[in-house]
Amino acid sequence: MIDLGDRHPLDEATVGSFRARGHAVVRGLASPSELAELAPPIVELGTTHAWDTRPLEERDTYGKAFLQSFNLHRADERIRTFVFAPRFAEVAARLLGVQSVRLYHDQGLFKEPGGGPTPWHQDGFYWPLPAERMVTMWMPLVDVPPEIGTMTFASGSHLLTDLRGTRISDESQELFASELRARGLPLDSHGPLAAGDATFHAGWVVHSAPGNPTDRMRPVMTVIYVDADARVADVIRPGQELDHEVWIGGLAPGSPLGDRRNPVLWPV
Numbered sequence: 001m002i003d004l005g006d007r008h009p010l011d012e013a014t015v016g017s018f019r020a021r022g023h024a025v026v027r028g029l030a031s032p033s034e035l036a037e038l039a040p041p042i043v044e045l046g047t048t049h050a051w052d053t054r055p056l057e058e059r060d061t062y063g064k065a066f067l068q069s070f071n072l073h074r075a076d077e078r079i080r081t082f083v084f085a086p087r088f089a090e091v092a093a094r095l096l097g098v099q100s101v102r103l104y105h106d107q108g109l110f111k112e113p114g115g116g117p118t119p120w121h122q123d124g125f126y127w128p129l130p131a132e133r134m135v136t137m138w139m140p141l142v143d144v145p146p147e148i149g150t151m152t153f154a155s156g157s158h159l160l161t162d163l164r165g166t167r168i169s170d171e172s173q174e175l176f177a178s179e180l181r182a183r184g185l186p187l188d189s190h191g192p193l194a195a196g197d198a199t200f201h202a203g204w205v206v207h208s209a210p211g212n213p214t215d216r217m218r219p220v221m222t223v224i225y226v227d228a229d230a231r232v233a234d235v236i237r238p239g240q241e242l243d244h245e246v247w248i249g250g251l252a253p254g255s256p257l258g259d260r261r262n263p264v265l266w267p268v
């Protein structure tokens, strides 16, 4: 029985890179034998539980970027093992520099054959929480060669915090592209990733991903972590209402998070 309960070595350079650039890669975070057991249910439910399964050509830019499925850990014990992995959560806590992290939510992000690019955006736009205390783990479940496309990050953009962008769309692409050009921030990616490698990105880092011109699906599983002591934002902004309701149960502004929806994943 796989439990992913051990600690993964993390060097200071990786932590330093995350803090300075807003993203880092952690190679070999899950092993091939672990993924052989845990990835199949994610790959299956990531498509059958996707919220928008209309044909690609009927979807907007956001919808074309990926099949998106939420909180799959509730549907399958093996996916729960993956999402609740102390090994992954401990890395998230160390990168954030906090004692303890909770689950915000998980999501499958499957870029389909012929799927479109993921426009530039900041995740924090959607989150009714302090995004500077949040991090996403993004783990491909198959090897991801350059032509399928991993993410590109505007290094250091997380330090600018809220750039007052907009939801993921053609508009966010244009807005951030010109903002990044004006600021001259370096654009970095981590090259090809193997199944079980993971990138971690900060809640305010501006990021994007190219489209998938191949005939292969790009199944990626993500887990979003939040500092366990973080409180609900004082103001729930337009664009955050859905997340506020669905992921934290509409808790009042300024409230601490609860264990039922947002369980502590580290320490166990």
Ligand SMILES: O=C(O)CCC(=O)C(=O)O
Pocket (backbone or CB within 6 Å): 065, 066, 109, 111, 118, 123, 136, 138, 151, 207, 208, 209, 220, 222
């Ligand atoms: O998977 C992608 O294409 C983009 C993922 C992303 O934007 C995220 O995880 O915040």
